[in-house]
Amino acid sequence: MPFPSFDQNDEILLPFLQASESDEESSLEALLQMVQPLLHSTLRRKALFIGSSVDLEADLMAATMLHILEQLRRCKRSYMGHDSAGVIRHFPALCRTIAQTTINEYLRLKYPRRTSLQNQLLYVIREAKDGNKQPLFALWHDVEERICGFRSWEGRKFIPTSLHHLLETNPQLAMQQGMPTGYTKQRSLSHVLNSMLHWLGGPAVFDTVVEATGCWCGIEEHSEVSLFQPSEEGFAAFDPVAPALSPEQRLLLKEQLRQLWHGITKLSPKHCAALLLNLRDASGRGVLFFFPALGIATFSQIAATMDMDLQQFEALCPRLPLDDSEIGKLYGGGVSSVSVWRSRARTRLLKNIEEDTP
Secondary structure (H helix, E strand, O other): OOOHHHHHOOHHHHHHHOOOHHHHHHHHHHHHHHHHHHHHHHHHHHHHHHOOOHHHHHHHHHHHHHHHHHHHHHHHHHHHOOOOOOOOOOHHHHHHHHHHHHHHHHHHHHOHHHHHHHHHHHHHHHHOEOOOOOEOEEEEEEOOEEEEEEHHHOOOOOOOOHHHHHHHHOHHHHHHHHOOOOOOOOOOHHHHHHHHHHHHOOOEEHHHHHHHHHHHOOOOOOOOOOOOOOOOOOOOOOOOOOOOOOHHHHHHHHHHHHHHHHHHOOOOHHHHHHHHOOOEOOOOOEOOOHHHHOOOOOHHHHHHHOOOOHHHHHHHHHHOOOOHHHHHHHHOOOHHHHHHHHHHHHHHHHHHHHHHOO
């Protein structure tokens, strides 16, 4: 007899929800592989607006899968506990939302001025009036995108043109064509948006408008951010830069890292690899070398936990941290598999540390 909460969960989750602990990993991998094309499509479309690299897209995918795994484990806990607190009614929709939230959070942290500009544009779209005191602009959805335009265009389907392509790929040239003579960067956002839409002659994707407006208004910023912030599954990123630590604090930190390493040695090779080869600090830098640097583990010992010989591990060291596709190739799995392995590794590592703590 199925648990009561199953009637509310998406049917495609049933094999995972009813899987035994030994079968859970394979069912999780199957779910992530199923939604991977959807995630790639969502992330790639969003990432185009920030000129993303392959490495950034891989990080976005890994962060997204980590959040999806957290939701799936919460769902299973609710399922096993006969309650509906963690019900997932539509799994693909949840995954799409998580992917969009992941990149939006990345943009918010990395580009605070862009986020401020986006909020200002949303306010302009909501509040700007024409000469008759009627709403001038509108915002609506077309499939998965937010579309903006004049109020008289509201609901119209977005049809990309050569002008839209120019606005997206070369906003500086688009500004030269689209803005009236004598334009200055001090012009109001309402005027900028009005000129842009008149030049396009049709609705535009809101994200494209935000990026182009930033260019037209001369907004630039550069910063660094990590996608892998602490989560309820456990691990805050380790920041090796701590010059203010006292000798006593450094000894305590070293002892904590010894306990961490002892817990890692109890994991399976592929779980160790998923955790260690991608280990990074809050700025995305590899920090695996701190184990040998502090005398906690040798390079040979680190390689052995991942079932590698020393030469193979040393060849990988200059490229650390590796992305999930590279780790998957080493251990015969895909990106989704590596995400599951890392999630399992973190869960088991916490248990190992708790068992070793007096």
